[in-house]
Amino acid sequence: MSDSNNNQSTNYTAAGEVTLVKARRSFLENLIRTLKSAPPTAWFGMVVIAAYLFVALFAPLLAPHGEAEVFPLAYAPWSDEFILGTDALGRDVFSRLIYGARNTIGIAVATTLLAFIIGGSLGVIAAISRNWMDQVLSRFVDVLMAIPSLIFALMLLSIFGANAINLIFIIAVLDATRVFRLTRAVALNVVVMDYVEAARLRGEGLGWVMRKEILPNIMPPLVAEFGLRFCFVFLTIAALSFLGVGIQPPTADWGSMVRENAGLIQFAEYDLTAALTPMIPAAAIALLTVAVNFVVDWFLHKTSGLRDE
Amino acid sequence: MSDNNKEILLEMRDVRIDGYSDDRWHEIIKGVDLTLRRGEILGLIGESGAGKSTLGLAAMGFARPGCKISSGSIKFDGMELTDMSEKDQRNLRGSRICYVAQSAAASFNPAHRLLEQTVEATVQYKLQSENDAKQDARALYKDLQLPDPENIGDRYPHQVSGGQLQRVMTAMAMSSRPDLIIFDEPTTALDVTTQVEVLAAMREIVEKFNTAAIYITHDLAVVAQMADTIKVLRYGETVEDAPTRAMLSDPQEDYTKSLWAVRSIEKQAAPSDDIVLEVRGVDASYGGSVKVLRDVNIKVPRGRTVAVVGESGSGKSTTARSITGLLPPSKGEILFNGQPLPAALKNRTKEQLQRIQMIYQMADTAMNPRHTVRDIIGRPLQFYLGLSGTALDRKVLDLLQLIELDESFMDRLPAELSGGQKQRICIARALAAEPELIICDEVTSALDQIVQEGILKLLLRLQEELGITYIFITHDIATVRAISDEIVVMFQGKVIEQGSKEAIMAPPYPEYTELLLSSVPEMDPDWLTNLLAQRAS
Numbered sequence: 001m002s003d004s005n006n007n008q009s010t011n012y013t014a015a016g017e018v019t020l021v022k023a024r025r026s027f028l029e030n031l032i033r034t035l036k037s038a039p040p041t042a043w044f045g046m047v048v049i050a051a052y053l054f055v056a057l058f059a060p061l062l063a064p065h066g067e068a069e070v071f072p073l074a075y076a077p078w079s080d081e082f083i084l085g086t087d088a089l090g091r092d093v094f095s096r097l098i099y100g101a102r103n104t105i106g107i108a109v110a111t112t113l114l115a116f117i118i119g120g121s122l123g124v125i126a127a128i129s130r131n132w133m134d135q136v137l138s139r140f141v142d143v144l145m146a147i148p149s150l151i152f153a154l155m156l157l158s159i160f161g162a163n164a165i166n167l168i169f170i171i172a173v174l175d176a177t178r179v180f181r182l183t184r185a186v187a188l189n190v191v192v193m194d195y196v197e198a199a200r201l202r203g204e205g206l207g208w209v210m211r212k213e214i215l216p217n218i219m220p221p222l223v224a225e226f227g228l229r230f231c232f233v234f235l236t237i238a239a240l241s242f243l244g245v246g247i248q249p250p251t252a253d254w255g256s257m258v259r260e261n262a263g264l265i266q267f268a269e270y271d272l273t274a275a276l277t278p279m280i281p282a283a284a285i286a287l288l289t290v291a292v293n294f295v296v297d298w299f300l301h302k303t304s305g306l307r308d309e
Numbered sequence: 310m311s312d313n314n315k316e317i318l319l320e321m322r323d324v325r326i327d328g329y330s331d332d333r334w335h336e337i338i339k340g341v342d343l344t345l346r347r348g349e350i351l352g353l354i355g356e357s358g359a360g361k362s363t364l365g366l367a368a369m370g371f372a373r374p375g376c377k378i379s380s381g382s383i384k385f386d387g388m389e390l391t392d393m394s395e396k397d398q399r400n401l402r403g404s405r406i407c408y409v410a411q412s413a414a415a416s417f418n419p420a421h422r423l424l425e426q427t428v429e430a431t432v433q434y435k436l437q438s439e440n441d442a443k444q445d446a447r448a449l450y451k452d453l454q455l456p457d458p459e460n461i462g463d464r465y466p467h468q469v470s471g472g473q474l475q476r477v478m479t480a481m482a483m484s485s486r487p488d489l490i491i492f493d494e495p496t497t498a499l500d501v502t503t504q505v506e507v508l509a510a511m512r513e514i515v516e517k518f519n520t521a522a523i524y525i526t527h528d529l530a531v532v533a534q535m536a537d538t539i540k541v542l543r544y545g546e547t548v549e550d551a552p553t554r555a556m557l558s559d560p561q562e563d564y565t566k567s568l569w570a571v572r573s574i575e576k577q578a579a580p581s582d583d584i585v586l587e588v589r590g591v592d593a594s595y596g597g598s599v600k601v602l603r604d605v606n607i608k609v610p611r612g613r614t615v616a617v618v619g620e621s622g623s624g625k626s627t628t629a630r631s632i633t634g635l636l637p638p639s640k641g642e643i644l645f646n647g648q649p650l651p652a653a654l655k656n657r658t659k660e661q662l663q664r665i666q667m668i669y670q671m672a673d674t675a676m677n678p679r680h681t682v683r684d685i686i687g688r689p690l691q692f693y694l695g696l697s698g699t700a701l702d703r704k705v706l707d708l709l710q711l712i713e714l715d716e717s718f719m720d721r722l723p724a725e726l727s728g729g730q731k732q733r734i735c736i737a738r739a740l741a742a743e744p745e746l747i748i749c750d751e752v753t754s755a756l757d758q759i760v761q762e763g764i765l766k767l768l769l770r771l772q773e774e775l776g777i778t779y780i781f782i783t784h785d786i787a788t789v790r791a792i793s794d795e796i797v798v799m800f801q802g803k804v805i806e807q808g809s810k811e812a813i814m815a816p817p818y819p820e821y822t823e824l825l826l827s828s829v830p831e832m833d834p835d836w837l838t839n840l841l842a843q844r845a846s
Contacts, residue, residue: 194675200654201633202692202742203662216679 045294056102063095068250096252108234119176123183162245186218227296254281315346324381338545348519352536356757360545403430407482411494413474417466424462449480453510472503500620501828530830534837574791578810581610591641614779616793624802666739670751672731676723689741708737729760786829
């Protein structure tokens with residue numbers, strides 16, 4: 001439907017058929033265009049995430065003291081030297097907060113990635129095969145999902161021992177069940193397309209069909225889900241740390257920092273700043289979760305094709 | 310003009326409609342005039358994107374979301390629609406102007422019975438009481454020759470066939486006895502055999518109630534049966550305007566002539582005894598015990614085209630799926646170059662897969678929307694021939710030129726191609742494998758006449774140059790005439806006839822072949838009348 005064809009004769013050429021061709025833009029131009037159209041909430045989310053990443057990456061430079069450095073003064077009040085005071089063992093809370101960003105976010109990202117690799121690939125395989133393999137995987141996932149995941153994780157961590165590697169693997173496997181469900185559902189819509197059949201007729205292997213034909217077409221919902229999953233994993237790790245089976249001391253992480261300093265809340269009537277100390281890592285968790293969700297919401301809105309007008 | 314003394318019902322003057330895309334407004338309809346008198350049928354024809362549907366909707370004073378009527382006047386029965394409030398317009402729609410959409414299946418609410426939906430508008434506008442309206446609807450069903458008119462209204466949309474649903478939709482439009490009905494490609498999705506029944510029913514009922522109608526289609530032969538006058542539209546402008554008979558016998562514009570271009574291709578059939586593929590006694594079923602194919606035998610001579618014809622559900626596509634190995638036959642065998650092919654896809658060698666390629670009906674879904682043309686055509690080259698780098702690029706370019714496109718298409722995504730270009734890319738992908746046999750599954754049925762002609766000519770040229778064999782699945786007899794050497798007629802999973810084009814197309818016909826051939830609309834305004842008279846006798 002272009003308007004340049006008014007005077008065209010009836011001589012038919014295939015190349016001359018009218019179509020709308022989108023202007024070619026470089027990746028950077030596209031990025032800028034997209035960012036310009038982002039709503040304020042998404043901007044807020046992106047700025048917060050960027051700040052967290054900055055802190056996590058440059059933790060050793062930013063922190064005034066070491067992660068596990070012990071000072072003789074336990075439960076020191078807020079001061080110039082110890083900005084947020086010290087904890088029961090005399091470690092600087094502010095420094096541990098900064099190092100905690102690194103540990104908590106790092107482990108959460110690794111876990112979420114692993115969950116997506118496991119759940120995503122099995123989900124696509126189940127959608128392609130649609131036979132006994134689909135049945136076995138789906139029913140196994142149902143069984144895993146039937147058990148409350150926090151209790152299941154607690155149990156597995158007690159059996160295998162609570163260290164960072166086990167933590168990552170166990171939470172990843174438990175979370176992969178949700179990813180599997182989603183991936184299978186969206187991939188089923190793509191698998192029935194003629195181009196997937198065409199690839200099979202060509203004799204392409206499973207790997208190619210998964211990576212090249214299906215994956216690019218199910219990416220948007222998966223990316224959105226990645227953001228959401230990340231939040232849940234993050235909260236699960238914090239919860240497990242709070243319960244004492246997550247990341248082990250002396251490694252700093254926000255969940256266990258809340259637990260270690262929780263007792264300070266009762267002193268609120270004497271020293272408000274002391275009561276705030278356990279709240280700050282909790283607030284850090286909450287803020288990141290909110291920020292990630294803002295960005296995910298925006299992304300979902302963009303890719304779902306829903307428009308306000 | 311037929312009766313100049315009849316009262317003018319609809320008058321559109323210099324109507325311009327803009328559509329919004331790519332961040333700006335484009336003019337879609339560029340000043341079209343249209344006059345329709347009471348009881349008259351106007352045929353609106355043109356290829357997709359010509360603005361037919363947009364103009365049809367504008368006759369109701371309506372513009373789709375993303376479109377706006379920017380100037381011009383639309384007068385319905387003396388009232389100016391463009392000045393009317395939205396509320397007044399709504400009161401006209403559904404009571405005095407009605408719309409029959411292309412896809413009846415998508416337009417009915419699956420959760421309600423047909424009868425309730427038929428009378429919904431009439432009852433809502435309080436034109437009739439519900440009981441009277443239902444009684445009337447049953448009478449309309451009878452007029453439209455629906456089976457069991459008393460009770461068919463109690464069914465749900467999925468319980469009747471596509472042709473019946475389209476007739477119920479006509480009854481729905483008729484229910485309020487409108488002055489004007491707009492038919493938007495009402496028979497395009499139907500088989501030829503069903504199309505005839507629906508056309509006859511529509512024409513009769515429109516005549517009976519002296520309703521004016523705008524009939525939108527891209528099929529000139531269909532419009533010739535329905536319309537008193539024909540308006541040819543292209544790029545949002547009127548190309549030609551004339552009474553039906555004058556238009557058919559003496560079209561003024563080259564473009565109008567090109568609209569029945571496919572019907573002008575004639576291929577000289579050449580017999581051959583060198584059999585490349587043989588389907589021997591094949592039975593097939595989908596999972597259960599119901600056989601979709603029963604004892605199918607087809608011989609495909611090398612370098613020739615075998616057209617497989619039949620209505621939907623006759624097993625044409627299933628036969629193709631059996632040949633490709635997607636649906637292994639439960640009985641019988643398939644010989645390729647005299648060697649039996651393994652039944653299942655996964656047991657075939659890469660070499661065997663390479664020799665048989667397939668082109669699909671819907672080019673949209675046959676190409677991965679995230680792959681560029683370079684990836685789509687390049688993959689078989691990489692996969693079968695092991696090409697890479699500049700050799701691969703050069704070969705892709707060669708193939709693009711072979712299908713009459715150029716290098717500017719290399720990095721386009723499928724969404725940036727027109728329907729015909731998409732189908733060409735699919736052809737190039739099949740050619741890239743250097744096959745001996747290509748199975749074409751309804752490859753032209755989703756395309757406009759003029760684009761169809763281009764694709765068919767391309768396929769014929771490629772056959773001549775490269776000696777490729779085609780199995781051409783279609784329900785369109787004009788296409789069959791244009792391209793085939795041999796014809797296989799299928800009905801309910803069985804092969805009724807196989808033979809050379811001349812033999813099949815000449816009498817005496819078996820009963821079903823006769824029905825199929827006689828149902829193909831011809832470029833003769835009296836064709837439908839004659840056919841109905843002939844069938845009645």
